[in-house]
Amino acid sequence: xxxxxxxxxxxxxxxxxxxxxxxxxxxxxxxxxxxxxxxxxxxxxxxxxxxxxxxxxxxxxxxxxxxxxxxxxxxxxxxxxxxxxxxxxxxxxxxxxxxxxxxxxxxxxxxxxxxxxxxxxxxxxxxxxxxxxxxxxxxxxxxxxxxxxxxxxxxxxxxxxxxxxxxxxxxxxxxxxxxxxxxxxxxxxxxx
Amino acid sequence: xxxxxxxxxxxxxxxxxxxxxxxxxxxxxxxxxxxxxxxxxxxxxxxxxxxxxxxxxxxxxxxxxxxxxxxxxxxxxxxxxxxxxxxxxxxxxxxxxxxxxxxxxxxxxxxxxxxxxxxxxxxxxxxxxxxxxxxxxxxxxxxxxxxxxxxxxxxxxxxxxxxxxxxxxxxxxxxxxxxxxxxxxxxxxxxx
DNA sequence: GTCTATAAGCCGATAGAC
DNA sequence: GTCTATCGGCTTATAGAC
Numbered sequence: 001x002x003x004x005x006x007x008x009x010x011x012x013x014x015x016x017x018x019x020x021x022x023x024x025x026x027x028x029x030x031x032x033x034x035x036x037x038x039x040x041x042x043x044x045x046x047x048x049x050x051x052x053x054x055x056x057x058x059x060x061x062x063x064x065x066x067x068x069x070x071x072x073x074x075x076x077x078x079x080x081x082x083x084x085x086x087x088x089x090x091x092x093x094x095x096x097x098x099x100x101x102x103x104x105x106x107x108x109x110x111x112x113x114x115x116x117x118x119x120x121x122x123x124x125x126x127x128x129x130x131x132x133x134x135x136x137x138x139x140x141x142x143x144x145x146x147x148x149x150x151x152x153x154x155x156x157x158x159x160x161x162x163x164x165x166x167x168x169x170x171x172x173x174x175x176x177x178x179x180x181x182x183x184x185x186x187x188x189x190x191x192x
Numbered sequence: 193x194x195x196x197x198x199x200x201x202x203x204x205x206x207x208x209x210x211x212x213x214x215x216x217x218x219x220x221x222x223x224x225x226x227x228x229x230x231x232x233x234x235x236x237x238x239x240x241x242x243x244x245x246x247x248x249x250x251x252x253x254x255x256x257x258x259x260x261x262x263x264x265x266x267x268x269x270x271x272x273x274x275x276x277x278x279x280x281x282x283x284x285x286x287x288x289x290x291x292x293x294x295x296x297x298x299x300x301x302x303x304x305x306x307x308x309x310x311x312x313x314x315x316x317x318x319x320x321x322x323x324x325x326x327x328x329x330x331x332x333x334x335x336x337x338x339x340x341x342x343x344x345x346x347x348x349x350x351x352x353x354x355x356x357x358x359x360x361x362x363x364x365x366x367x368x369x370x371x372x373x374x375x376x377x378x379x380x381x382x383x384x
Numbered sequence: 385g386t387c388t389a390t391a392a393g394c395c396g397a398t399a400g401a402c
Numbered sequence: 403g404t405c406t407a408t409c410g411g412c413t414t415a416t417a418g419a420c
Contacts, residue, residue, distance in 0.1 A: 023217070023302075026217060028413065038387095039386070040415080041388080041417095044415065045385060049414080050414070101306065102305055107302040107303075110294065111217075111299075111303050114218065114293065128356070128360075149368060153369070156356055156368065156372065157372075159356050160347075160351045160353070161348055163302070163355050164348055166302065167298065168317050176341060179341070180348065184375060187379065220394070221395080221396060230405095231406080233397095234403070236396090237404075238403090242397090
Protein backbone atom coordinates (compact mmCIF):
# COMPACT_ATOMS: atom_id res chain seq x y z
CA UNK A 1 0.00 0.00 0.00
CA UNK A 2 0.89 3.62 -0.36
CA UNK A 3 2.72 5.32 2.45
CA UNK A 4 0.84 7.54 4.85
CA UNK A 5 1.47 10.80 3.02
CA UNK A 6 0.14 13.07 5.76
CA UNK A 7 2.88 11.87 8.10
CA UNK A 8 5.46 12.56 5.43
CA UNK A 9 4.00 16.01 4.86
CA UNK A 10 4.12 16.80 8.56
CA UNK A 11 7.81 15.84 8.62
CA UNK A 12 8.62 18.00 5.58
CA UNK A 13 6.67 20.89 7.04
CA UNK A 14 8.52 20.66 10.36
CA UNK A 15 11.85 20.35 8.54
CA UNK A 16 11.10 23.41 6.41
CA UNK A 17 10.29 25.53 9.43
CA UNK A 18 13.41 24.45 11.35
CA UNK A 19 15.89 24.38 8.47
CA UNK A 20 14.83 27.86 7.36
CA UNK A 21 14.87 29.30 10.86
CA UNK A 22 18.10 27.74 12.13
CA UNK A 23 20.07 26.44 9.15
CA UNK A 24 20.59 22.95 7.79
CA UNK A 25 23.50 21.71 9.86
CA UNK A 26 22.28 23.48 13.00
CA UNK A 27 19.12 21.34 13.03
CA UNK A 28 19.32 17.68 14.01
CA UNK A 29 17.14 14.89 12.69
CA UNK A 30 15.98 14.43 16.30
CA UNK A 31 14.72 18.01 16.39
CA UNK A 32 12.80 17.58 13.14
CA UNK A 33 11.22 14.34 14.32
CA UNK A 34 10.19 15.86 17.62
CA UNK A 35 8.70 18.95 15.95
CA UNK A 36 6.77 16.69 13.55
CA UNK A 37 5.47 14.59 16.46
CA UNK A 38 6.99 11.34 15.21
CA UNK A 39 9.93 9.24 16.32
CA UNK A 40 13.21 9.33 14.52
CA UNK A 41 12.61 5.80 13.31
CA UNK A 42 9.44 6.93 11.52
CA UNK A 43 11.31 9.80 9.92
CA UNK A 44 13.89 7.34 8.61
CA UNK A 45 11.08 5.20 7.26
CA UNK A 46 9.95 8.08 5.03
CA UNK A 47 13.40 9.47 4.16
CA UNK A 48 16.60 7.61 3.41
CA UNK A 49 18.81 10.20 5.05
CA UNK A 50 19.02 13.75 6.28
CA UNK A 51 20.24 14.75 2.80
CA UNK A 52 17.06 13.27 1.36
CA UNK A 53 15.03 15.37 3.82
CA UNK A 54 16.91 18.53 2.88
CA UNK A 55 16.06 17.91 -0.77
CA UNK A 56 12.38 17.39 0.13
CA UNK A 57 12.38 20.68 2.06
CA UNK A 58 13.62 22.71 -0.92
CA UNK A 59 11.45 20.81 -3.38
CA UNK A 60 8.41 21.81 -1.33
CA UNK A 61 9.36 25.47 -1.51
CA UNK A 62 9.83 25.57 -5.30
CA UNK A 63 6.29 26.23 -6.55
CA UNK A 64 5.03 28.35 -3.62
CA UNK A 65 7.98 30.73 -3.98
CA UNK A 66 7.60 31.06 -7.75
CA UNK A 67 3.87 31.69 -7.38
CA UNK A 68 4.50 34.40 -4.84
CA UNK A 69 6.87 36.22 -7.19
CA UNK A 70 4.33 35.92 -10.00
CA UNK A 71 1.61 37.27 -7.73
CA UNK A 72 3.73 40.29 -6.78
CA UNK A 73 4.60 40.92 -10.42
CA UNK A 74 0.99 40.56 -11.56
CA UNK A 75 -0.65 42.75 -8.95
CA UNK A 76 1.68 45.73 -9.51
CA UNK A 77 0.23 48.34 -11.86
CA UNK A 78 2.45 49.88 -14.55
CA UNK A 79 4.91 48.91 -17.27
CA UNK A 80 7.12 45.83 -17.02
CA UNK A 81 9.92 47.78 -15.27
CA UNK A 82 7.49 48.94 -12.59
CA UNK A 83 6.05 45.45 -12.21
CA UNK A 84 9.54 44.00 -11.65
CA UNK A 85 10.23 46.78 -9.17
CA UNK A 86 7.03 45.66 -7.42
CA UNK A 87 8.65 42.28 -6.73
CA UNK A 88 11.51 44.00 -4.93
CA UNK A 89 9.17 46.29 -2.99
CA UNK A 90 7.13 43.33 -1.79
CA UNK A 91 10.30 41.46 -0.92
CA UNK A 92 11.48 44.40 1.19
CA UNK A 93 8.17 44.28 3.04
CA UNK A 94 8.60 40.54 3.65
CA UNK A 95 12.18 41.07 4.83
CA UNK A 96 10.95 43.38 7.59
CA UNK A 97 9.16 40.45 9.23
CA UNK A 98 11.19 39.31 12.27
CA UNK A 99 11.19 35.68 11.11
CA UNK A 100 12.64 36.51 7.70
CA UNK A 101 16.04 34.84 7.24
CA UNK A 102 16.88 35.40 3.57
CA UNK A 103 16.37 32.90 0.76
CA UNK A 104 16.25 29.27 1.86
CA UNK A 105 17.64 28.11 -1.47
CA UNK A 106 20.66 30.42 -1.31
CA UNK A 107 21.35 29.77 2.35
CA UNK A 108 21.23 26.03 1.78
CA UNK A 109 23.59 26.31 -1.19
CA UNK A 110 25.99 28.39 0.92
CA UNK A 111 25.92 25.76 3.64
CA UNK A 112 26.37 22.83 1.24
CA UNK A 113 29.01 24.56 -0.90
CA UNK A 114 31.40 21.70 -0.16
CA UNK A 115 28.96 19.20 -1.72
CA UNK A 116 28.44 20.48 -5.28
CA UNK A 117 26.58 17.37 -6.41
CA UNK A 118 24.09 17.39 -3.53
CA UNK A 119 20.47 16.93 -4.66
CA UNK A 120 19.54 20.15 -2.84
CA UNK A 121 21.97 22.09 -5.05
CA UNK A 122 20.34 20.71 -8.18
CA UNK A 123 16.84 21.59 -6.89
CA UNK A 124 17.97 25.10 -5.92
CA UNK A 125 19.62 25.75 -9.26
CA UNK A 126 16.52 24.56 -11.13
CA UNK A 127 14.26 26.74 -8.98
CA UNK A 128 16.28 29.89 -9.65
CA UNK A 129 16.50 29.09 -13.34
CA UNK A 130 12.69 28.85 -13.48
CA UNK A 131 12.45 32.33 -11.98
CA UNK A 132 14.84 33.61 -14.60
CA UNK A 133 12.80 32.08 -17.40
CA UNK A 134 9.51 33.50 -16.10
CA UNK A 135 11.18 36.90 -15.98
CA UNK A 136 12.61 36.50 -19.46
CA UNK A 137 9.18 35.63 -20.85
CA UNK A 138 7.64 38.74 -19.28
CA UNK A 139 10.36 40.88 -20.82
CA UNK A 140 10.08 39.21 -24.20
CA UNK A 141 6.34 39.92 -24.32
CA UNK A 142 7.24 43.63 -24.36
CA UNK A 143 9.34 43.22 -27.49
CA UNK A 144 12.63 43.83 -25.68
CA UNK A 145 15.90 42.59 -27.21
CA UNK A 146 18.51 40.66 -25.22
CA UNK A 147 16.02 39.39 -22.64
CA UNK A 148 18.23 36.49 -21.58
CA UNK A 149 21.00 38.79 -20.36
CA UNK A 150 18.50 41.22 -18.85
CA UNK A 151 16.69 38.48 -16.94
CA UNK A 152 20.03 37.24 -15.59
CA UNK A 153 20.89 40.76 -14.42
CA UNK A 154 17.57 41.23 -12.62
CA UNK A 155 18.02 37.85 -11.01
CA UNK A 156 21.56 38.81 -9.89
CA UNK A 157 20.09 41.90 -8.22
CA UNK A 158 17.39 39.81 -6.57
CA UNK A 159 19.78 37.21 -5.16
CA UNK A 160 22.22 39.96 -4.24
CA UNK A 161 19.54 41.69 -2.22
CA UNK A 162 18.81 38.43 -0.35
CA UNK A 163 22.47 38.12 0.62
CA UNK A 164 23.01 41.78 1.47
CA UNK A 165 19.86 42.20 3.54
CA UNK A 166 20.62 39.01 5.46
CA UNK A 167 23.99 40.46 6.45
CA UNK A 168 22.98 44.06 7.23
CA UNK A 169 19.36 43.54 8.22
CA UNK A 170 18.52 46.63 6.16
CA UNK A 171 15.66 45.89 3.73
CA UNK A 172 16.14 49.23 1.99
CA UNK A 173 18.78 47.46 -0.13
CA UNK A 174 15.91 45.62 -1.79
CA UNK A 175 14.37 48.88 -2.89
CA UNK A 176 17.79 49.99 -4.18
CA UNK A 177 18.06 46.72 -6.10
CA UNK A 178 14.56 47.25 -7.52
CA UNK A 179 15.56 50.70 -8.76
CA UNK A 180 18.62 49.22 -10.48
CA UNK A 181 16.51 46.48 -12.08
CA UNK A 182 13.93 49.00 -13.30
CA UNK A 183 16.70 51.23 -14.63
CA UNK A 184 18.27 48.37 -16.62
CA UNK A 185 14.86 47.36 -18.02
CA UNK A 186 13.99 50.94 -19.00
CA UNK A 187 17.29 51.27 -20.86
CA UNK A 188 16.32 48.18 -22.85
CA UNK A 189 12.74 49.44 -23.34
CA UNK A 190 13.91 52.80 -24.70
CA UNK A 191 16.15 51.17 -27.30
CA UNK A 192 13.39 49.02 -28.79
CA UNK B 193 54.40 38.29 28.52
CA UNK B 194 52.76 38.38 25.13
CA UNK B 195 51.20 35.21 23.79
CA UNK B 196 53.06 33.20 21.20
CA UNK B 197 51.45 34.86 18.20
CA UNK B 198 52.80 32.42 15.62
CA UNK B 199 50.81 29.60 17.22
CA UNK B 200 47.73 31.76 17.16
CA UNK B 201 48.34 32.63 13.53
CA UNK B 202 48.74 28.98 12.58
CA UNK B 203 45.39 28.23 14.22
CA UNK B 204 43.64 31.10 12.40
CA UNK B 205 45.23 30.06 9.12
CA UNK B 206 44.09 26.45 9.54
CA UNK B 207 40.61 27.62 10.55
CA UNK B 208 40.38 29.90 7.52
CA UNK B 209 41.29 27.12 5.13
CA UNK B 210 38.85 24.63 6.67
CA UNK B 211 35.93 27.02 7.34
CA UNK B 212 36.11 28.36 3.79
CA UNK B 213 36.42 24.92 2.19
CA UNK B 214 33.82 23.04 4.26
CA UNK B 215 31.63 25.56 6.04
CA UNK B 216 31.55 26.74 9.63
CA UNK B 217 29.36 24.15 11.28
CA UNK B 218 30.78 21.34 9.16
CA UNK B 219 34.22 21.87 10.68
CA UNK B 220 34.89 20.81 14.27
CA UNK B 221 37.28 22.47 16.67
CA UNK B 222 39.14 19.13 16.74
CA UNK B 223 39.70 19.34 12.99
CA UNK B 224 41.05 22.89 13.21
CA UNK B 225 43.40 21.98 16.05
CA UNK B 226 44.70 18.94 14.20
CA UNK B 227 45.25 20.92 10.97
CA UNK B 228 47.11 23.58 12.95
CA UNK B 229 49.27 20.94 14.64
CA UNK B 230 48.19 21.83 18.17
CA UNK B 231 45.97 20.16 20.73
CA UNK B 232 42.46 21.34 21.33
CA UNK B 233 43.50 22.60 24.75
CA UNK B 234 46.04 24.93 23.14
CA UNK B 235 43.42 26.21 20.74
CA UNK B 236 41.16 26.98 23.68
CA UNK B 237 44.04 28.80 25.34
CA UNK B 238 44.16 31.23 22.40
CA UNK B 239 40.41 31.46 21.73
CA UNK B 240 37.55 31.55 24.18
CA UNK B 241 35.20 29.58 21.98
CA UNK B 242 34.53 28.40 18.45
CA UNK B 243 32.55 31.60 17.89
CA UNK B 244 35.65 33.59 18.81
CA UNK B 245 37.65 31.58 16.26
CA UNK B 246 35.04 32.21 13.54
CA UNK B 247 35.34 35.94 14.18
CA UNK B 248 39.15 35.74 13.96
CA UNK B 249 38.86 33.90 10.63
CA UNK B 250 36.74 36.63 9.04
CA UNK B 251 38.73 39.42 10.61
CA UNK B 252 41.84 38.00 8.98
CA UNK B 253 40.20 38.06 5.55
CA UNK B 254 39.03 41.69 5.74
CA UNK B 255 42.09 43.61 4.51
CA UNK B 256 43.44 41.01 2.04
CA UNK B 257 40.07 40.84 0.27
CA UNK B 258 39.67 44.62 0.07
CA UNK B 259 43.22 45.00 -1.26
CA UNK B 260 42.56 42.41 -3.93
CA UNK B 261 39.49 44.30 -5.15
CA UNK B 262 41.46 47.56 -5.19
CA UNK B 263 44.27 45.86 -7.14
CA UNK B 264 41.81 44.57 -9.75
CA UNK B 265 40.18 47.99 -10.01
CA UNK B 266 43.52 49.81 -10.27
CA UNK B 267 45.16 47.60 -12.86
CA UNK B 268 42.23 47.73 -15.31
CA UNK B 269 42.71 50.38 -18.01
CA UNK B 270 39.77 52.61 -18.97
CA UNK B 271 37.07 54.79 -17.43
CA UNK B 272 35.57 54.07 -14.01
CA UNK B 273 32.83 51.87 -15.50
CA UNK B 274 35.44 49.72 -17.24
CA UNK B 275 37.56 49.56 -14.09
CA UNK B 276 34.59 48.30 -12.05
CA UNK B 277 33.86 45.78 -14.79
CA UNK B 278 37.48 44.68 -14.36
CA UNK B 279 36.70 43.62 -10.78
CA UNK B 280 33.93 41.33 -12.05
CA UNK B 281 36.12 39.92 -14.83
CA UNK B 282 38.88 39.07 -12.37
CA UNK B 283 36.34 37.59 -10.00
CA UNK B 284 35.03 35.34 -12.77
CA UNK B 285 38.59 34.15 -13.36
CA UNK B 286 39.00 33.42 -9.64
CA UNK B 287 35.67 31.58 -9.55
CA UNK B 288 36.91 29.14 -12.19
CA UNK B 289 39.50 27.82 -9.73
CA UNK B 290 38.32 24.42 -8.39
CA UNK B 291 38.83 25.49 -4.77
CA UNK B 292 36.63 28.59 -5.13
CA UNK B 293 33.58 28.38 -2.86
CA UNK B 294 31.99 31.82 -3.06
CA UNK B 295 32.44 34.62 -0.56
CA UNK B 296 33.45 33.52 2.93
CA UNK B 297 31.70 36.50 4.51
CA UNK B 298 28.40 35.80 2.78
CA UNK B 299 28.53 32.06 3.35
CA UNK B 300 29.24 32.60 7.03
CA UNK B 301 26.38 35.06 7.35
CA UNK B 302 24.06 32.56 5.64
CA UNK B 303 25.12 29.85 8.08
CA UNK B 304 24.81 32.09 11.14
CA UNK B 305 21.54 33.73 10.04
CA UNK B 306 19.92 32.49 13.25
CA UNK B 307 22.46 34.43 15.34
CA UNK B 308 22.06 38.06 14.18
CA UNK B 309 24.24 39.46 16.96
CA UNK B 310 27.16 37.10 16.31
CA UNK B 311 30.56 38.90 16.17
CA UNK B 312 31.16 37.35 12.75
CA UNK B 313 28.05 39.08 11.39
CA UNK B 314 29.29 42.44 12.60
CA UNK B 315 32.73 41.85 11.03
CA UNK B 316 31.17 40.73 7.74
CA UNK B 317 28.83 43.72 7.58
CA UNK B 318 31.70 46.12 8.28
CA UNK B 319 33.85 44.48 5.61
CA UNK B 320 31.19 44.80 2.93
CA UNK B 321 30.45 48.37 3.95
CA UNK B 322 34.13 49.24 3.48
CA UNK B 323 33.98 47.86 -0.05
CA UNK B 324 30.92 50.00 -0.74
CA UNK B 325 32.67 53.12 0.55
CA UNK B 326 35.81 52.50 -1.53
CA UNK B 327 33.56 52.12 -4.56
CA UNK B 328 31.62 55.24 -3.71
CA UNK B 329 34.83 57.27 -3.42
CA UNK B 330 36.02 56.08 -6.84
CA UNK B 331 32.70 57.10 -8.37
CA UNK B 332 32.65 60.44 -6.59
CA UNK B 333 36.11 61.29 -7.97
CA UNK B 334 34.53 61.22 -11.43
CA UNK B 335 32.01 63.86 -10.47
CA UNK B 336 29.06 61.47 -10.57
CA UNK B 337 25.85 62.33 -8.67
CA UNK B 338 24.07 59.85 -6.38
CA UNK B 339 27.19 57.78 -5.74
CA UNK B 340 25.81 56.25 -2.56
CA UNK B 341 22.92 54.57 -4.36
CA UNK B 342 25.15 53.61 -7.29
CA UNK B 343 27.79 52.03 -5.03
CA UNK B 344 25.04 50.06 -3.29
CA UNK B 345 23.77 48.81 -6.64
CA UNK B 346 27.20 47.69 -7.81
CA UNK B 347 27.73 45.96 -4.49
CA UNK B 348 24.33 44.20 -4.83
CA UNK B 349 25.46 42.90 -8.23
CA UNK B 350 28.78 41.75 -6.76
CA UNK B 351 27.24 39.87 -3.85
CA UNK B 352 24.52 38.55 -6.15
CA UNK B 353 27.15 37.09 -8.44
CA UNK B 354 28.82 35.36 -5.48
CA UNK B 355 25.52 33.71 -4.55
CA UNK B 356 24.46 32.83 -8.08
CA UNK B 357 27.82 31.40 -9.19
CA UNK B 358 28.04 29.32 -6.03
CA UNK B 359 24.69 27.73 -6.88
CA UNK B 360 25.11 27.21 -10.63
CA UNK B 361 28.90 26.93 -10.86
CA UNK B 362 28.73 29.15 -13.93
CA UNK B 363 31.19 32.08 -13.60
CA UNK B 364 29.77 33.75 -16.71
CA UNK B 365 27.17 35.29 -14.37
CA UNK B 366 29.97 37.44 -13.00
CA UNK B 367 30.63 38.88 -16.43
CA UNK B 368 26.89 39.50 -16.82
CA UNK B 369 26.89 41.29 -13.45
CA UNK B 370 29.91 43.35 -14.55
CA UNK B 371 28.05 44.43 -17.68
CA UNK B 372 25.07 45.51 -15.57
CA UNK B 373 27.33 47.45 -13.20
CA UNK B 374 29.11 49.18 -16.08
CA UNK B 375 25.77 50.00 -17.67
CA UNK B 376 24.44 51.61 -14.48
CA UNK B 377 27.65 53.61 -14.04
CA UNK B 378 27.62 54.79 -17.67
CA UNK B 379 24.04 56.00 -17.27
CA UNK B 380 25.20 58.09 -14.33
CA UNK B 381 28.30 59.28 -16.20
CA UNK B 382 26.28 60.45 -19.21
CA UNK B 383 23.94 62.53 -17.04
CA UNK B 384 26.74 64.52 -15.33
C1' DG C 385 4.07 2.35 9.46
C1' DT C 386 5.14 3.49 13.92
C1' DC C 387 7.21 2.35 18.17
C1' DT C 388 11.37 1.73 22.05
C1' DA C 389 16.01 1.31 22.54
C1' DT C 390 20.63 1.82 21.29
C1' DA C 391 24.78 1.73 18.48
C1' DA C 392 29.23 4.04 17.66
C1' DG C 393 31.24 8.05 17.38
C1' DC C 394 31.82 13.13 17.31
C1' DC C 395 30.62 17.72 19.54
C1' DG C 396 32.34 21.99 22.20
C1' DA C 397 34.56 22.76 26.20
C1' DT C 398 37.32 21.87 30.61
C1' DA C 399 40.53 19.83 34.66
C1' DG C 400 44.86 19.66 36.13
C1' DA C 401 49.93 18.46 35.20
C1' DC C 402 54.21 20.46 33.72
C1' DG D 403 51.71 27.96 26.70
C1' DT D 404 51.27 23.39 25.66
C1' DC D 405 50.21 18.86 26.99
C1' DT D 406 47.09 14.24 28.20
C1' DA D 407 42.77 12.85 29.43
C1' DT D 408 38.06 13.28 29.76
C1' DC D 409 33.33 15.26 30.62
C1' DG D 410 28.32 15.10 29.46
C1' DG D 411 25.68 15.51 25.76
C1' DC D 412 24.37 15.29 21.04
C1' DT D 413 25.04 13.20 16.16
C1' DT D 414 23.16 10.24 12.13
C1' DA D 415 21.47 6.06 11.58
C1' DT D 416 19.83 1.16 12.67
C1' DA D 417 17.83 -3.36 15.16
C1' DG D 418 13.91 -5.59 16.16
C1' DA D 419 9.04 -5.60 18.32
C1' DC D 420 4.27 -4.86 17.21
